[in-house]
Amino acid sequence: MSESTLITRNEPPEFSELAKFLWSAKLMILGISFIFAIAGVMLALSLPNTYRSSVVLAPTQSLKNASADLGSSLGGLAALAGISPAQNGGFKTEVALAKLQSKEFLYRLFDEQNLIIPLIASKSWDAETNTLTLDEAIIDPKTTQFLELDERAQLWETYKAFSKMLSVEEQRNGMFTISFEHLSPYFAQKILDTLISEINQTMQTYDIKQAEKSIEYLNRKLEQTTIADMQVVFYRLIEEQTKQKMLTEIEDEYIFTTIDPPSFEEEKYAPKRAFIVIILTILGGLFATFIYLVRFYSQRNR
Numbered sequence: 001m002s003e004s005t006l007i008t009r010n011e012p013p014e015f016s017e018l019a020k021f022l023w024s025a026k027l028m029i030l031g032i033s034f035i036f037a038i039a040g041v042m043l044a045l046s047l048p049n050t051y052r053s054s055v056v057l058a059p060t061q062s063l064k065n066a067s068a069d070l071g072s073s074l075g076g077l078a079a080l081a082g083i084s085p086a087q088n089g090g091f092k093t094e095v096a097l098a099k100l101q102s103k104e105f106l107y108r109l110f111d112e113q114n115l116i117i118p119l120i121a122s123k124s125w126d127a128e129t130n131t132l133t134l135d136e137a138i139i140d141p142k143t144t145q146f147l148e149l150d151e152r153a154q155l156w157e158t159y160k161a162f163s164k165m166l167s168v169e170e171q172r173n174g175m176f177t178i179s180f181e182h183l184s185p186y187f188a189q190k191i192l193d194t195l196i197s198e199i200n201q202t203m204q205t206y207d208i209k210q211a212e213k214s215i216e217y218l219n220r221k222l223e224q225t226t227i228a229d230m231q232v233v234f235y236r237l238i239e240e241q242t243k244q245k246m247l248t249e250i251e252d253e254y255i256f257t258t259i260d261p262p263s264f265e266e267e268k269y270a271p272k273r274a275f276i277v278i279i280l281t282i283l284g285g286l287f288a289t290f291i292y293l294v295r296f297y298s299q300r301n302r
Contacts, residue, residue: 021296022289029288036284037277044273048124051185052269055192056260057176059093060253092203096255097168097176100199106162107155109198116158117144118187119165125183132184175259185265192262204254211245 022029099105110116123135134141138149146154169177178195182188215238222234248254 018293018296022292025292029285029292032288032291033281033284036287037281039284040277040280043280044271044276047271047273047276048183049268050181050183050270051188051265051267052179052181053185053188053192053262053265054177054179054260055196055258055262057178057196057256058259059090059174059176060251060255060257092255096199096203099202100195101163101166101168103159105199105202106159109194110155110158110162113194115162115191116154118182118184119158120154120161121146122183125187130184130186132187176256181269189262189264196256196258196262200252200254200256204248204251207248207254208245211241211248214241215245 110119117134117139118132121134121139122132124133125131126133134144137147139146149157165181167179169179171177178192180188180191180195182191218234218238218241222231222238225231225234
């Protein structure tokens with residue numbers, strides 16, 4: 001008799017038997033789901049609102065590159081003279097994007113623009129006064145001195161936080177969408193304005209210095225040669241470098257042209273509170289169901 005019973009219990013349960021067991025535990029399953037839902041509500045309400053600002057950029061088609069990299073006839077001579085041909089716009093755009101996310105560039109930006117505190121020590125944003133509330137666990141709000149982080153650690157933590165807030169997306173048409181998320185929509189918009197302005201200026205300054213070095217080098221070479229044909233070549237190279245320097249100096253949006261300026265979003269981007277509550281409620285139901293399934297099979301196989 002016991003052997004027959006044992007065989008019956010080891011057989012897979014019928015669906016009706018399992019459904020009946022779960023139905024008998026419906027109140028407990030609903031109760032656990034409700035507890036998870038309450039936890040989801042509390043979690044969702046505890047998360048501060050974050051806002052996203054976005055800007056659409058296009059690589060600047062600079063006239064200084066229309067010289068076909070010093071011209072096809074001068075390009076080889078420029079290389080022989082020790083002058084690197086001008087980089088094409090696509091490569092410069094890639095360099096600018098890499099530099100825009102580099103530690104060297106961002107560390108300088110954080111320090112010069114006083115961005116460290118609002119990036120890593122902000123706790124919430126007051127919409128009425130447009131002020132950020134500082135996290136007293138990180139910083140002393142009276143002295144604005146960090147409690148534990150030294151200067152080096154501040155920069156590193158700011159860089160990590162900034163990298164999570166920033167996103168760069170290349171579109172199929174060759175344009176770029178750069179977005180930034182923060183507790184304050186004003187600050188998010190300001191960051192993008194500052195970021196685009198600084199990267200344009202940084203790349204512009206670098207190319208101006210490179211052109212000046214090239215002109216200085218070519219002038220020295222010109223003084224050292226007595227060959228008339230070479231002097232003509234150097235004069236033309238100097239002319240091209242001077243033209244390139246001039247075009248670089250007059251270009252306001254040197255690397256990126258703003259198609260759609262940084263947006264100011266009054267509606268929050270995150271958190272998705274309803275989604276959080278729904279997911280936790282579902283997880284609570286699944287967790288409770290799993291517990292009762294384990295209980296069902298353990299009782300059945302005794």
